[in-house]
Every structure is written in structure tokens, then in C-alpha cells.
Amino acid sequence: MQLVQNFPFACILLTLICAVITSVLKPRAARYLTFFAICAVTAMTACVMVFTLKTGESYVYLMGHFPAPWGNEIRVGVLETVTMMVLCFVILFSFTGGMRVSVRQIEETKYNIFCILVDLTMLSLLALVYTNDLFTAYVFIEINTLAAAGLVIMRQIGRGVVAGVRYMIMNLLGSSLFLIGVVILYTITGHLLMEPIQDSVAVLAQTGKYHVPLTMVLALISVGLAMKSALFPFSSWLPGAYSNATPTASALLSSIVSKGYIVLLVKVYVRVIGYDVVRQLGVFDVLFVFGAAGMVMGSVCAVRAKTTRMMVAYSSVAQIGYIFTALGMGNEVGMVCALWHVLAHAATKSMLFISGAELDVASGDTHLRRDLRGGFWRSPLAATAFTLGSANLVGVPMLSAFVTKVMLSTAAINTGGRHAAITLACLAVSTLLNAWYFLNTTLHLFTPVRDESGARVVQSRVPMRGMTALSLIGFIALNLILGLWCGDILDALFTGLHHFA
Amino acid sequence: MAKAWKERLERWLTEEDSALERRMIAMQTREPDEESDEPDEATVIREAQERTVEQDVAERVHAWKERRGSKLMRRLYCALCVCVCVTMIFLLLFTVSTLPRFGSPNHPINNEVSARYIEKGLQETGAVNIVTGMILDYRAFDTLGESSVLFTAAMVVLFLLRMDEKSDQYSPLARVMREMPHADTYYEPHNDVILQKAAVILVPMVLLLGIYVVLNGHLSPGGGFSGGAIMGAALMLYVTAFGFKSIHRFFRYKTYQTIVLCALLTYAVSKCYSFYTGANGIHSVIPLGTPGAILSSGLILVLNICVGFIVTCTMYAFYAVFRKGEV
Numbered sequence: 001m002q003l004v005q006n007f008p009f010a011c012i013l014l015t016l017i018c019a020v021i022t023s024v025l026k027p028r029a030a031r032y033l034t035f036f037a038i039c040a041v042t043a044m045t046a047c048v049m050v051f052t053l054k055t056g057e058s059y060v061y062l063m064g065h066f067p068a069p070w071g072n073e074i075r076v077g078v079l080e081t082v083t084m085m086v087l088c089f090v091i092l093f094s095f096t097g098g099m100r101v102s103v104r105q106i107e108e109t110k111y112n113i114f115c116i117l118v119d120l121t122m123l124s125l126l127a128l129v130y131t132n133d134l135f136t137a138y139v140f141i142e143i144n145t146l147a148a149a150g151l152v153i154m155r156q157i158g159r160g161v162v163a164g165v166r167y168m169i170m171n172l173l174g175s176s177l178f179l180i181g182v183v184i185l186y187t188i189t190g191h192l193l194m195e196p197i198q199d200s201v202a203v204l205a206q207t208g209k210y211h212v213p214l215t216m217v218l219a220l221i222s223v224g225l226a227m228k229s230a231l232f233p234f235s236s237w238l239p240g241a242y243s244n245a246t247p248t249a250s251a252l253l254s255s256i257v258s259k260g261y262i263v264l265l266v267k268v269y270v271r272v273i274g275y276d277v278v279r280q281l282g283v284f285d286v287l288f289v290f291g292a293a294g295m296v297m298g299s300v301c302a303v304r305a306k307t308t309r310m311m312v313a314y315s316s317v318a319q320i321g322y323i324f325t326a327l328g329m330g331n332e333v334g335m336v337c338a339l340w341h342v343l344a345h346a347a348t349k350s351m352l353f354i355s356g357a358e359l360d361v362a363s364g365d366t367h368l369r370r371d372l373r374g375g376f377w378r379s380p381l382a383a384t385a386f387t388l389g390s391a392n393l394v395g396v397p398m399l400s401a402f403v404t405k406v407m408l409s410t411a412a413i414n415t416g417g418r419h420a421a422i423t424l425a426c427l428a429v430s431t432l433l434n435a436w437y438f439l440n441t442t443l444h445l446f447t448p449v450r451d452e453s454g455a456r457v458v459q460s461r462v463p464m465r466g467m468t469a470l471s472l473i474g475f476i477a478l479n480l481i482l483g484l485w486c487g488d489i490l491d492a493l494f495t496g497l498h499h500f501a
Numbered sequence: 502m503a504k505a506w507k508e509r510l511e512r513w514l515t516e517e518d519s520a521l522e523r524r525m526i527a528m529q530t531r532e533p534d535e536e537s538d539e540p541d542e543a544t545v546i547r548e549a550q551e552r553t554v555e556q557d558v559a560e561r562v563h564a565w566k567e568r569r570g571s572k573l574m575r576r577l578y579c580a581l582c583v584c585v586c587v588t589m590i591f592l593l594l595f596t597v598s599t600l601p602r603f604g605s606p607n608h609p610i611n612n613e614v615s616a617r618y619i620e621k622g623l624q625e626t627g628a629v630n631i632v633t634g635m636i637l638d639y640r641a642f643d644t645l646g647e648s649s650v651l652f653t654a655a656m657v658v659l660f661l662l663r664m665d666e667k668s669d670q671y672s673p674l675a676r677v678m679r680e681m682p683h684a685d686t687y688y689e690p691h692n693d694v695i696l697q698k699a700a701v702i703l704v705p706m707v708l709l710l711g712i713y714v715v716l717n718g719h720l721s722p723g724g725g726f727s728g729g730a731i732m733g734a735a736l737m738l739y740v741t742a743f744g745f746k747s748i749h750r751f752f753r754y755k756t757y758q759t760i761v762l763c764a765l766l767t768y769a770v771s772k773c774y775s776f777y778t779g780a781n782g783i784h785s786v787i788p789l790g791t792p793g794a795i796l797s798s799g800l801i802l803v804l805n806i807c808v809g810f811i812v813t814c815t816m817y818a819f820y821a822v823f824r825k826g827e828v
Contacts, residue, residue, distance in 0.1 A: 001781050009780065013773050016649060020765040023656065024758050063642040065779035066625070069614050072642035107671040113660040120653050127646070139646035143653050150657035156672040161661075180593070187600050190609035200609070216596040 004051045007044040008076050009061055012126050014040060019119035022112050030112035031099070034119055038095055041122065042088040049081035053492065058499045060132065068132075069193045075132040079339070079496025082489065083263060084129050086343045089478050090255050090350050091122055097354035097471030098248030101361065105155050105246045114154055114246075120147040121252055128260040134182045134272065135192045137264055141178065145171045145228070148257045151249035152241045163240030170227060170237040177224030185217045185272075194271045205277045215281050218273060222283055225265045229258040231287075231324050232294030235317045239301070242313035247357035250309070254316050254353065255346035262323055262342050266335055269327075270500050279330050288328025288419065292426045294321025299433035307367040308356045311437055312349065315393060318430055319345045322404060325423060329411045336493045337407040343489070344392070344400035347482055351475035352389040358382035358472070359445070362462035369441055374449035377459035383445045385472045390438035392479060395431050399483040403490070405431070627789030627798035628719040637724075637801045644804075645772055648811050652765060655815045663754075664826040678826055693742070700742035707735035715809035719798040725805040729812025736817040745825060754828040757814050764810040771800050 018037035022030045052058065058077025065071070095118055106114050124144035131137045149171070153164035186192055188210045189200035204210050227234040242250045269278050278284060298318030305311040319341070326337035362379040363371045376383040392399040405427060412423035449457045482489065565571050601608045618635055626634035636644045661674075668675035715728030740748045778785045790797030821828045 006777065006780065009776055013769055013776075016645075017766065017769050019649075020652070020762060020769065023652075024762055062780040063776050064639065065775065065785065066639050070617055071639050071779075107665070107668060109665045109667065110660050110663075113656050116656050117653075120649070123649070133643075135640075136643055136646065139643050139650065142650045143646065146650065146653040146657055150653070150660060153657075153661060156661075156674075158673065184596065184600070186610065188609055190612040190614065210599065210601075212599045213596050216592065 002051070004047050005059060005061065005076070007048045008074060008126070008130050009063065011041045011044050012074075012123060012130070015119050015123040015126065019116045019123065022116045022119060025112050025115075027103075027108060027111035030115040034095065034115040037119055038088070038092045038122065041126070042085075042092055045081060045084050045088050048076060049078075049085045052076065052078045052081045056495065058496075069191055069196050072136055073132050073193070074127075074130040075194075076130060077496055077499050078492050079500055080129050082492045082496065083339065083343065084126065086478070086482070087125060087129075087256060087259065087346055088122075089474070090346050091118070091125075091252065093471040093474045093478070094248050094251035094255070094350045094354060096467045097475070098246060098251060098357060100465050100468055101357050102154075102246040102248050107156065113150070114249075117147045117150045117154075118248070118252065121151070121256055125256050125260045128264050131264075132195075133193050134185065134197070134268075137267075138175070138179055138182055141175055141228070141261070141264075144257060144260060145175055148253055151253060152245050154246055154249055155244065157244065159240065160244035163237070163244050166237045167241045170234065174224045174227035174234075177220045177227070179224075181217045181220035181224060184213050184220070188213050188217075194267070197272050198274060201273055201277060205274075205280070214277070218278060218281055218283050221268055222265070222287065225261045225268075226287070226290070226324070229261040229265075229323075230317060230320050231290050232297055232317060232321055233290065235294070235298070235320070238317060239305075239310055239313040242316065242353075243307065243309040247353050250313075250357075251350035251353040254313075255350040258316075258320065259342045259346050262327075262338065265327070266339060267500075270335065270497065275330065284328050284330035286328075287324050288330075288422075291321045291324030291326070291328050292422050294318065295325060295426045295430040296321075296433075299430045299437075303433055303437045305437075306369060308360070308369055308372065308441060309353070309367055311369070311441065312352045312356060315434070315437075316345075316349060318434070319349070319393070321426075321430075322408065325426070326404070326408055326411070329408075329415055329419065331411065331415070332494070332497060333407060333411040333414070336490065336497055337404060337411060339493050339497075340407065340486075340490060341401070341404040344404055344482055347475070347478050348389045348392045348401065351385050351472070351479060352393075354468075354475065355382040355385035355389065355472055358464065358468060359386060369444060372441065372444045373447050374457070374459050375445040377448070378462045379464060380461070381464060381469055381472050385476055386445065387442050388476055388479060390442050392483070394435045394438050400479065400486060403483070403486045623792055626801065627792055628801050629792055630719055630721060630724070632722075633719050633724050633801060633805070634798070637719075637804045638799075641772055641775065641804070644808070645768060648765065648768060648808055651811055651815045652761065655761070655818055658819060658822055659828075662822040662826055663828065675826075691744070696742045700738050704735050704739050704742075707738065708732055711735060711809070711813070715805055716795065716802070718805040719801045720793065720795070725808025726812055728805075729809040730816060732809065732813040733816025733820075736813065737820045740817075740821065745821075745827075752817075752828075757818055757828050760810050760814050764807040764814075768804060768807040768811075771803060775800060 015037055018033055022033055025033060056078070058075060058080075060068070061074050061076060063072040063074060067073075102114065103111065120143055124140040124147065127140035128137060128144065131140065145168075149164050149168045152167050153161050182192070185197065188204065189197050191197045191200060201214065204214060230238040242254055245253060269275065295318050298314055298316070298321055302311045302314035302318065305314050323338045323341050323345070326334045326341060328334070329337070358379055359372055359375045359382045360367055362382065363375055388399075392401045395402045395405050409424060409427060412420045449459060451457050618631055618639065622631045622634045622639075623629060626638040628634035628638070664675050664678055669679050711728045711730075711732030711734075713728075714723035714731055715725055718724030718728065736748070736752070775785060775787075777783070785799075787799045789799050792798070796802070818828050
């Protein structure tokens with residue numbers, strides 16, 4: 001085994017060790033150590049990605065001395081590493097970009113706990129993406145949930161704590177449904193590892209044995225994970241949680257926490273249960289309906305939101321709707337489209353939260369949309385990043401979300417029938433609403449402030465810290481790369497998905 | 502002691518207000534203090550505005566609650582909740598009834614996985630207790646995750662509830678606690694003789710039992726999680742009987758931090774070694790020892806001790822921060 005193949009395991013252990021050490025550090029040291037951990041994980045992930053792309057193969061890494069199905073193991077392939085690579089950059093830029101605001105908002109002596117929770121979020125994401133075992137997935141779902149709840153309440157304001165409690169209740173319900181699903185699956189197959197389960201499930205589906213438990217398993221796991229990733233009817237916890245946390249936390253919650261569950265759900269469908277069985281049991285159709293409803297309802301709520309953060313938070317509901325609609329197509333193109341949108345949305349939404357927070361700081365911290373007027377002159381870089389993010393989510397060509405919309409429409413038309421009509425209609429409505437609310441905010445940014453006599457008020461530029469500026473530039477670059485090199489990344493995702501099944 | 506009790510009894514009999522209640526009444530009836538320096542006009546206007554906004558919101562909430570439509574909605578909501586729960590219970594029970602019979606020889610879980618755990622567990626892990634061998638050796642990665650779950654939970658709870666000197670600048674809860682430090686401990690027994698005498702006998706015994714359960718985790722039922730919970734209970738009993746001042750002589754926040762840091766680091770580093778050697782096909786140099794001896798089963802004993810420490814400290818920390826806001 002080559003040295004580079006050890007890197008995924010090293011990433012997991014390094015993040016855990018850094019989190020543990022951070023618990024005794026002073027705020028400044030905690031910040032540096034977390035920054036180091038994120039950078040190290042990003043660098044190692046880059047090496048593994050190059051390795052897997054070069055060999056084009058996936059490999060299994062034993063976590064201990066015992067091979068499957070007796071011991072634990074992780075699986076590393078093109079799909080996992082490419083996904084992890086993009087998400088690593090998102091974590092890095094979110095952490096550095098939101099640092100100024102988070103230092104101000106979080107109690108000084110407890111700042112290290114914030115860093116620990118960032119580390120642990122990354123740890124759980126790594127484990128969820130690489131795991132090859134359903135119970136390991138559950139353990140890290142728990143860590144993810146607890147760390148995310150901590151991130152929601154970090155500001156210790158009343159609304160944040162209420163949002164945190166609500167988040168906890170909904171997410172624990174989701175986790176327990178997932179756990180019950182895993183337990184039933186273990187009872188009817190006798191395995192926890194993904195490949196042996198897939199073989200057993202294929203046999204069960206053929207013979208028709210244990211039909212009811214299998215349906216129940218699929219329903220429980222799908223509903224559990226949909227609840228945790230805020231699919232429309234279960235999304236009531238989302239706006240409060242995202243809009244009352246610190247910017248870094250909002251960025252991580254929207255782009256990392258909910259996305260890990262979706263990657264896991266794809267894994268369950270492709271690697272554990274198999275497309276055919278899922279389609280037979282009609283789960284894809286249910287996801288499709290709720291996804292399409294989420295696309296429209298999220299956008300409608302976002303139009304009605306008064307603050308930018310609330311608007312961006314509700315827009316997440318709509319974007320999660322896109323992902324689940326793509327999943328609901330129930331074919332390979334749909335899966336790749338969903339995974340692609342996970343990456344596109346993670347990169348864009350975190351940029352919107354970080355740049356939105358900077359714009360708020362430059363505009364008097366009211367979070368109101370109308371106070372953003374003239375924001376471009378006060379904070380040009382943040383305004384540019386915000387505009388790019390908005391343009392992306394609206395679906396301007398050359399950017400990543402446009403690719404999603406094209407893929408989604410193509411997949412829907414190829415599927416034909418009701419799918420095509422519903423998808424195209426919802427896409428059209430959602431895109432129009434997206435354009436409405438994002439254009440509204442962006443226009444505010446570029447409208448000069450005038451006094452009562454109509455003369456233009458000169459806006460002084462609000463200084464931005466170098467680290468924040470670098471992060472915003474990083475975000476802009478990441479989004480442009482995702483948009484401009486979408487062909488290569490999509491190819492990699494397709495290859496990864498082929499190895500997956 | 503007896504005098505204090507007599508006084509307390511008398512106060513109770515005469516129904517005199519407790520100190521806390523007296524203070525609360527005093528706070529409610531107190532005339533607003535004369536401000537020494539006049540607040541500026543802007544502050545007055547802002548405060549008045551805030552007050553009207555608050556009143557307005559309160560009135561609207563009240564009106565909304567009283568409306569017939571919202572009452573109906575609430576009832577509908579409750580009815581729907583009950584329906585969903587009943588359906589869920591019915592579906593899950595129905596699913597359970599279709600599952601393979603528990604304990605039957607043809608049960609799918611009786612496969613090569615459990616067969617190897619039972620037949621080769623002792624030989625491969627050195628642990629007489631198969632369950633411990635399974636969770637700390639075959640599936641050690643999951644258990645590492647479980648310990649991290651405890652660590653995460655402890656960190657979040659400490660963040661929310663531990664009071665620092667500057668906490669009241671950020672947290673409303675800390676402000677309340679600062680203003681009324683004994684608000685929720687006033688009715689608790691202080692220096693209860695019966696409790697203290699019982700604790701003197703029980704605490705060492707319970708601690709010893711916990712240590713026994715942890716150290717024998719690989720030989721008999723038990724292990725780090727259960728032993729840690731027992732030791733945590735001993736610490737809780739001690740602090741309930743003798744108070745925080747006594748326990749601070751040997752267990753402070755720093756002690757907690759150091760123990761958890763060392764235990765989790767030892768756990769992570771030793772697992773680093775075993776994962777790395779396992780995946781790269783390198784022979785592990787750690788001897789398994791003679792099965793049945795206390796010093797056997799390789800790393801399992803060390804890991805059990807680490808888990809025991811983590812669980813003890815976390816249980817006690819939960820209790821302490823929930824009770825007093827500090828460890």
C-alpha cells in the first residue's frame with residue numbers, strides 16, 4: 001500500500017486529535033491549530049484525489065487488523081475524493097472568512113469550543129463521505145448533529161438557543177429514524193457493511209422475502225436523512241438555525257452539515273439497496289414530489305423574507321429541493337446531478353453567507369435588505385462575491401447552478417411523462433422567484449445612496465481584514481472553477497458513480 | 502447544627518417567607534432608583550421605542566392566541582400529531598411482527614460474522630469477554646467515534662452552561678445566575694448528616710467497584726462505559742454530600758480538561774498505530790498475553806481505562822454544570 005493511500009485515515013485521526021488538543025488551548029492558539037488542521041486535511045485530500053484520478057480505481061482501507069465483514073473499513077474512490085476536495089475548500093474559506101465576525105460574537109474564553117466544533121464537523125463529514133459501514137455512518141451522524149447544534153447556539157442569543165433546541169429535536173428524530181432503519185436492515189441481512197448488505201438485499205428482492213421490513217427500512221432511512229438535510233416539509237428548523245448563527249457556522253451548516261447526509265443517502269441508494277429495488281418500492285417518486293414542492297415553497301418563503309440572512313436561508317430550502325428532485329429521477333444522470341448540485345450549492349451558499357455577513361458589517365449590522373443600499377461602494381469585494389453567488393443560484397450560464405438546471409431538465413425530459421412536466425414547471429417558477437429576490441437584493445447593493453435633496457452621498461469604504469478578503473477571493477475562484485471546468489468534474493463524478501455500484 | 506435546624510423548622514412553621522422569596526418581593530416592590538447621571542435623550546427615546554415594540558408584539562401574540570382560527574389550528578395540530586404517532590407505532594409494530602423470529606437458528610444474523618466473533622474472538626483479540634473484544638478491537642473505529650460523541654456533547658454542554666467571569670456579557674442565563682446565585686439551589690440540603698455519613702461509606706466502595714469493572718472489562722461483563730458510569734456516580738454522590746468546595750480540593754475544571762485530553766489522545770494515538778499497522782499489513786508488536794490474566798488482550802485494557810476516564814469525567818461534568826454552572 002502506498003503512503004498516499006493512508007491519507008484519508010490520517011485526515012480523520014488528525015482532525016480528532018486537533019479537536020481534543022484544542023479543548024485546552026487559548027482562543028488564538030485554538031484558531032491557529034484549527035486552521036492548520038483544515039489546511040492539512042485539504043492538502044492530504046488533494047493528494048488522494050490526484051491518486052484516485054490517476055489510477056481511476058477505488059480502494060478499501062482497513063480500520064484495524066480484521067478484514068470485512070468483521071472489522072471496520074473505509075472506502076476511497078474518485079467520487080469521495082472529488083466531493084471531499086470541494087467541501088474542504090468550502091470549510092477553509094468559511095472558517096477564515098467568518099473569523100472577524102465570529103471572534104466578536106462568541107464569548108472569548110469559550111472561543112476554543114467553537115474551533116473544536118468546526119473540527120468535529122469536518123471529522124464527521126470525512127467519516128460520512130468515506131465510510132463503508134452503516135453503523136459507522138450512524139456514529140458520525142451523531143457527532144455531526146451535536147456539533148451542528150453547538151454551532152447554532154454559539155451566539156447565545158435567545159433566538160439562537162430556541163433555533164438550536166428546535167434543530168436538536170428535528171435532527172434527533174431524523175437520527176433515530178435512521179438508526180431504526182439500520183437495525184431492521186441488520187436484522188434481515190445480518191450485516192452492517194455496505195457490500196454484503198447489497199448482496200443480501202438483491203437476494204431478498206428477488207425472492208420477495210421480508211418485503212415489508214425492506215420497504216420500512218428504505219422509508220425510515222430516506223425520511224430520517226431527508227429530515228436532517230431539510231427537505232421541504234421538514235425544513236421548519238432551517239431558517240432560524242441558519243440565520244441566528246455566526247456567519248462561519250451558517251456557512252458550515254448550509255454547505256457541510258446538510259450535504260454530508262445527502263452524500264450518505266446517495267451511498268445508501270447506490271451501494272446498499274441498489275437503484276432497482278429503490279425504484280420498485282416507489283421511494284424515488286416520493287422524493288421527487290417533495291423535492292419539487294420544496295423548490296417552489298423555499299423560493300416563495302425567500303421572497304417574503306425581510307433580512308438577507310433569512311432570504312439566503314430560505315433559498316437553501318429551495319436548493320435542497322433541486323437536489324432531491326434530481327435524486328427522485330432515479331437514474332444515473334439524476335444521481336450525478338444531485339451530487340453536482342451538492343458541490344455547487346455548498347460553494348455558493350457558504351460564499352453568500354460570508355459575503356452577506358461582511359456586507360452587513362459594512363451597512364450597520366441591521367441585516368435588513370433595505371440597509372444594504374450602496375453596499376458596493378462600502379465593501380466592493382463582498383458585494384462582488386454576493387452578486388456572483390446570486391447570479392449563480394439564479395442560473396446564469398457559465399456558472400455551476402446553470403449546469404444543474406440543464407442536467408435536471410435533460411434528465412426530466414429523458415424520463416418523460418409527468419416527471420418532465422412537473423420538473424420543468426417547478427424549475428421555471430423557482431428560477432423566476434430566485435431571480436426576483438436575488439435581483440432585488442443585488443440591485444440594492446448597486447444603487448447609490450442619495451440624501452433628501454437627491455444628491456449622492458459619498459460612501460467611504462469599510463476596511464476588510466486581509467484574511468477575509470483572501471477567503472472571498474478564494475470563494476469566487478472556487479465558484480468560477482466549478483462553473484468553467486464543470487465537464488471534467490462531472491466526468492469524474494460519473495466515473496466515481498460507476499465504481500460505486 | 503441542632504439550633505440551625507430548630508430555627509429552620511420554626512420559620513417553616515410560622516410560614517415566614519424564605520430569603521429568596523423575600524428578595525424577589527423586594528425586587529418587585531422596589532422603587533426605581535434615582536439615576537445619578539441623567540440618561541441622554543437618544544437612550545430615552547430608544548428605550549421607549551423598544552418598549553412600545555415589545556408591547557405591540559406581546560399584544561399581537563395574545564390576540565393571535567385568542568383568535569378562533571388559531572385555536573382550531575392548534576387542535577388540528579394536536580390531532581394530526583396523535584395520528585402520525587399512532588400510525589408510526591402501528592407501522593413499526595407491524596414491521597417487527599414480520600421480522601425473523603429472535604433466537605431462531607435460521608436468523609440472518611447467525612452468519613459468518615458472529616461465528617468468527619464467537620469462535621476466534623478469544624484467539625484473535627485475547628479478550629475473554631467477546632463483547633469487549635468486538636467493540637474495542639474488531640470494531641474499534643466505531644467505539645472511537647462513540648467516545649468522540651461523548652466529548653462533543655460535553656463540549657456543547659460546557660459551552661452553554663459553564664459560567665465564566667465574562668459570561669454575563671454574552672449569555673442571558675449567566676446574567677440571571679449572577680443576580681441570583683442561589684436561586685435554584687436554595688432548597689437543596691446543605692451538610693446533610695445522613696447523606697454525608699452514607700457517602701463516607703459508599704463513595705470509596707462505589708469507586709472501587711467502578712475501577713474493578715473497568716479493569717476487568719476484557720475478562721468479565723463490563724468495561725469502560727459501564728465502569729465509567731459507576732465512577733461518575735460516585736463523584737456525583739460525593740459532591741452532593743460534601744459540596745463543591747470539598748471536591749475542588751482534588752477535582753477542578755483543569756483536572757477534568759487534563760484527564761479527558763490525556764485519555765482521548767492515548768485512545769486516538771493507540772488506534773492510529775493499530776489502524777496503520779492493520780491496513781498496511783504490518784505485524785503489531787503489542788503482545789496479547791495469556792487470556793484470562795489481568796494484563797492481557799493487548800490494547801483493549803488501555804482503551805478500556807481511557808474510555809472509563811472519559812465517561813467518568815463527562816458524567817460528572819454534566820452533573821456539575823447542570824447544578825452549578827461550573828465543574
